[in-house]
Amino acid sequence: MRIDVLTLFPEIIEPFIGSSIVGRACDAGIVTIRLTNIRDFATDKHRTVDDRPFGGGPGMVMMCGPVFDAVEHVTAKHKATPVRILLTPQGEPLTHDRVRQLARLERLLLICGHYEGFDERIRTNLADREISIGDYVLSGGEPAAIVLIDTIVRMLPGALGHEEAAANDSFANGLLECPQYTRPRDFRGDVVPEVLLSGHHEAIAEWRARQSMKRTRARRPDLLDTQKSREDESREENTKRE
């Protein structure tokens, strides 16, 4: 997979893509990530990329010119056509299912905004999709790009080294992950549940499934509703097919 990121602050994202799982995936050739500074596509001597909003009001708006030029330049550098994603608080909420969808694509182009937002024509004429990482406002799209890259890359085959790990993650099956323990067995009097030490694989799997369900019911009952409606949907689909 190839991911291009257009940003006014590449220095925020740079150390992230060189570290940990994502850094390793880059080194292994599983993903190629390129950062491009939108300011390099400004055309005046002050390297202006934003301007005051028509109609007045506070804040500045990112101009079309540098963003369109940057997108066109970066798009032409590689043969696959990218899916162009604008990172904004007005986008579709990022979910595990959407990540899974995006992880199947050959090429992504992420566009990070700053200031009060983008000129609307960037949204309507340039972006294929808009994505938000949650209901709160960030000062810029860079932390959101980091989140999106992290969650996509860990789904790419080979990125985790341990292929089952991603499948066991919270949300992968619509439930939160079960509690995990490592040595020592007794830490300051708090001991690991006996079943995990039993070597009885079936009993362990059953305990984990029950803990997952219990934790999800306590913390995120909304996930169970979603899962139930999903199951209902697939049951309906199956009935239709029969």
Ligand code: 6GU
């Ligand atoms: Cl993608 N951008 C900004 N600026 N704020 C956000 C966001 C994105 N997602 C949630 N809040």
